[in-house]
Amino acid sequence: MYSVHEICRERSRQFPKGFSHFIKRASMDFELTRQQKLARKIAREFAERELAPHAQQWDEEMTFPSEALKKMGPLGFMGISIPKQYEGAGLDGISYVLIIEELARCCASTAIIVSVHNSVGAYPIYALGNEQQKQKYLPDLCSGRKLGAFALTEPNAGSDPASLETMAEPCGDHFLLNGVKTFITSGSTCDTVIVMAATKREKKSRGITAFIVERGTPGFSVGAKENKLGIRASDTCELIFENCRIPAENVLGEVGAGLTAALGALTFGRVGVGAQALGVARCAMEECVRYSQERKQFGKPLASFQALQWMIADMATQIEAARMLIFKAAWLKDNGKPFAAEASMAKLYASETAMNTATKAVQIHGGYGCMKDYKVERCFRDAKVIEIYEGTSEIQRLIIARNTIK
Amino acid sequence: MSTIFQDLVDTLRKSTLHFADTKKLMNTLNIIVTIKQVPDTAEVRIDPKTNSLMREGVPSIINPEDRNALEAALALREAHDGTVTALSMGPPQARDALEEALCMGADLAVLLSDRAFAGADTLITAFTLSRAIMKIAKYDLILCGRQAIDGDTAQVGPQIAGFLDLPQVTYAEGLELKKGGSLIVQRGLEDSNQWVQVKLPALITVTGRINHPRYPNLYNVADSCDDAKIKIWTAKDLQLPQAMLGLGASPTTVKKIFEPDRKMKGEMIPGDERQMAEALITKLKEMHVI
Known part of the structure; x- marks a missing residue:
C-alpha cells in the first residue's frame, strides 16, 4: 500500500506541469464545508x-x-x-x-x-x-x-413489499383505493401521505403505483395509534382506505412504477435513519462519559476502571465507523453516484451500533440505567426500534449481499 | 489616560473616513450590531492544577447579549425597513459567529481580523471598531450587548459612543422608534425602570431581558457562507498604524485573574420547626428585612 503522499509524489513524477489537478485529487477531504x-x-x-x-x-x-x-x-x-x-x-x-x-x-x-x-x-x-x-x-x-407521511407496509407485507394487498382500481378519471396500511409514521398527524397500491396485481412488483393522498379525502380514515416500545413520541398508526377516490392527477410518477420509486426513496431515507441511530448512539455514549466520571465506586470514579474504559472505547470506535459509512453514502448521493449498498451498510451498522452502545450504556449505569429518569433507558428502547424500521437489519444484509455476490 | 484617549479621538477626527451624515435619516433604518465571539462558558472547565480556564475544545458562541442586540436590530428592521450589519473583531475563526449572525438574518457582516489587532484592551478594541464603523459610514443606530460573558467589562459600547461622539443609552430592555428619528429606550436599572428619549444616530447597549433571540435559520445557510456577505478588513483597510493597535497600544494590563472569595456564608438554624421559624423571624427583624 502506498500512502497518499507517496501517490502524490509518484504522480508528480509521472505527469508534467499542468497536471497538478491529478495530484490534488489523490487526497481525500474529511473536512466538512x-x-x-x-x-x-x-x-x-x-x-x-x-x-x-x-x-x-x-x-x-x-x-x-x-x-x-x-x-x-x-x-x-x-x-x-x-x-x-x-x-x-x-x-x-x-x-x-x-x-x-x-x-x-x-x-x-x-x-x-x-x-x-x-x-x-x-x-x-x-x-x-x-x-x-x-x-x-x-x-x-x-x-x-x-406534514408528510409514506405508506407502504401492510399487515401482510413488511419486508416483502411486492406482496402488498392494497388495491387501486382505475375508475374514469379516478382510482378507487381499498386496503389497510400499518405502522405508518405520522399516520394520524400527516396532511399528505404517499400510498403504494397495486394497480395490476398479476404484475406483482411492476404493478404497484404511488399515489399522493390528502387527508380528508372521503374513505380515508386513521385507525388505532400504536403503543410502542421506543420512539414513542412519534405517532404510528393504521391507515384505512375504503373506496377512497383518488384523482388520476395524484399518481406520483408512472402507473406501475411505484415500487421502484418507493425503494428509491427509501434508499436515501435509510441513510437518514442511520444518522438517527448515530444520534442515539452518541447520546448514550455522552451520558456514559459523564456518568462514569461523576459516579464513584471503591473510592474511584467509574471511568478509571479498565472494564468500563474498554466499553467506552468500543462505543467511540463504532460510532466513528458508523459516521464514516453514513458520510460516504451521503457523499455518493450528493455526487450522483449509486449508493444502494452503502445506504444499507450505513443503516445496518449505525443501528446496530446504537443498540450495542445503548446496551452497554445501560450496563454502565447499572440499576440507574433501568430507570426512566436516565436518558440511556430511552436510548435503549429507541435503538431497538431503529434496528427494525425502514428495513430490518436482515433486509439490509440481503441488499448488501445482493450487491456483493453478483 | 485622557491624553491617550484624546490622541485616539484626534486620529479618528483627522481621518479621511467620514462620520455618518446625521441629517440623512429615517426613511430606512441602518443598524450596526457589534458581535463578540466568546467561549461558551457553560462548557469551560477550570484546570484543577493551574486554576486557569481550559478553553481547548470549548465551542465558541456569539456573546449572549450581542445576540439580544442583533435580535433587537432585526425586529426594528422588520418593522421599519433598512439594513442590519454585524461587525466583529477577532481571529479568522470569529467568522463563524458572523455567519451565525447572517443566518439569523443580518444583511451583511464585517470582520476586523489582523494580527495587529490582537491583544487589544477595551479602549483599543472600541477605537478599532469605531474606525470600522466610520468606514461603514451609513448608519442610524449602533446596537451593542451590554457586556461579554468572558470579560464582563461593559466598556466597549460606551467607549465607541465616546469615540464617535454619539449619544448613548445603556442597559436597554425595550426600544421603540418614534417618528422624526428618535428612539424611546426603556432602561432596566437596579430597582426601577427609566425611559429615555434619544435622537438618532445613537448607540444603545441592551441586556438579556430585552427579547428572546430567534434561532439561526437553515434557509440562510448557503447565503451566509458566501464570501460576498462577509467583508474582512485588516489594519491596512482601516488606514491605522500598528502603533495605535492591539496589545502594544492598550493602556490596560491585566495583572491577575482570580475567582473571588465567596464572603456570603449560609447559617444553619438548629431546632424543631417552630424554633427554627421563630429564630429566623427574629434574625430577619434584626436585619430590618421584615
Whole structure:
C-alpha cells in the first residue's frame, strides 16, 4: 500500500506541469464545508434548547411534539434537501444527515418525524412528481405548514413489499383505493401521505403505483395509534382506505412504477435513519462519559476502571465507523453516484451500533440505567426500534449481499 | 489616560473616513450590531492544577447579549425597513459567529481580523471598531450587548459612543422608534425602570431581558457562507498604524485573574420547626428585612 503522499509524489513524477489537478485529487477531504458545519451548529442548538428538555416527557406520555415542529418549519428543517424554489432549504445530503443526527441526539422521536417527512414524505414528490404536483404540495410541506407521511407496509407485507394487498382500481378519471396500511409514521398527524397500491396485481412488483393522498379525502380514515416500545413520541398508526377516490392527477410518477420509486426513496431515507441511530448512539455514549466520571465506586470514579474504559472505547470506535459509512453514502448521493449498498451498510451498522452502545450504556449505569429518569433507558428502547424500521437489519444484509455476490 | 484617549479621538477626527451624515435619516433604518465571539462558558472547565480556564475544545458562541442586540436590530428592521450589519473583531475563526449572525438574518457582516489587532484592551478594541464603523459610514443606530460573558467589562459600547461622539443609552430592555428619528429606550436599572428619549444616530447597549433571540435559520445557510456577505478588513483597510493597535497600544494590563472569595456564608438554624421559624423571624427583624 502506498500512502497518499507517496501517490502524490509518484504522480508528480509521472505527469508534467499542468497536471497538478491529478495530484490534488489523490487526497481525500474529511473536512466538512462551512455550510455543513453551520447547518450542524444550527440543528444542535435548536435540539439542545427545544427538544432535549422535553424528550423524556414526550416519550413517557407519547406526546407528539407539535409545538417543536411548528417552530422547525420556518427554520428550514422540513425541506432540508429540497431546492429553495419549492421553499426548501436547498442543503446537500451531508448537511441532511448532520441535522438528523443532531436532532436524534436530543430526541429520536422528533428526528424520525422530521426524517420521514423529509425523505419519504416530501422528497419523492420532488424526485418523481410533475411540475404541477411539486407546485401544489412542496411549498406547504417544505415550510412545515403540512406534514408528510409514506405508506407502504401492510399487515401482510413488511419486508416483502411486492406482496402488498392494497388495491387501486382505475375508475374514469379516478382510482378507487381499498386496503389497510400499518405502522405508518405520522399516520394520524400527516396532511399528505404517499400510498403504494397495486394497480395490476398479476404484475406483482411492476404493478404497484404511488399515489399522493390528502387527508380528508372521503374513505380515508386513521385507525388505532400504536403503543410502542421506543420512539414513542412519534405517532404510528393504521391507515384505512375504503373506496377512497383518488384523482388520476395524484399518481406520483408512472402507473406501475411505484415500487421502484418507493425503494428509491427509501434508499436515501435509510441513510437518514442511520444518522438517527448515530444520534442515539452518541447520546448514550455522552451520558456514559459523564456518568462514569461523576459516579464513584471503591473510592474511584467509574471511568478509571479498565472494564468500563474498554466499553467506552468500543462505543467511540463504532460510532466513528458508523459516521464514516453514513458520510460516504451521503457523499455518493450528493455526487450522483449509486449508493444502494452503502445506504444499507450505513443503516445496518449505525443501528446496530446504537443498540450495542445503548446496551452497554445501560450496563454502565447499572440499576440507574433501568430507570426512566436516565436518558440511556430511552436510548435503549429507541435503538431497538431503529434496528427494525425502514428495513430490518436482515433486509439490509440481503441488499448488501445482493450487491456483493453478483 | 485622557491624553491617550484624546490622541485616539484626534486620529479618528483627522481621518479621511467620514462620520455618518446625521441629517440623512429615517426613511430606512441602518443598524450596526457589534458581535463578540466568546467561549461558551457553560462548557469551560477550570484546570484543577493551574486554576486557569481550559478553553481547548470549548465551542465558541456569539456573546449572549450581542445576540439580544442583533435580535433587537432585526425586529426594528422588520418593522421599519433598512439594513442590519454585524461587525466583529477577532481571529479568522470569529467568522463563524458572523455567519451565525447572517443566518439569523443580518444583511451583511464585517470582520476586523489582523494580527495587529490582537491583544487589544477595551479602549483599543472600541477605537478599532469605531474606525470600522466610520468606514461603514451609513448608519442610524449602533446596537451593542451590554457586556461579554468572558470579560464582563461593559466598556466597549460606551467607549465607541465616546469615540464617535454619539449619544448613548445603556442597559436597554425595550426600544421603540418614534417618528422624526428618535428612539424611546426603556432602561432596566437596579430597582426601577427609566425611559429615555434619544435622537438618532445613537448607540444603545441592551441586556438579556430585552427579547428572546430567534434561532439561526437553515434557509440562510448557503447565503451566509458566501464570501460576498462577509467583508474582512485588516489594519491596512482601516488606514491605522500598528502603533495605535492591539496589545502594544492598550493602556490596560491585566495583572491577575482570580475567582473571588465567596464572603456570603449560609447559617444553619438548629431546632424543631417552630424554633427554627421563630429564630429566623427574629434574625430577619434584626436585619430590618421584615
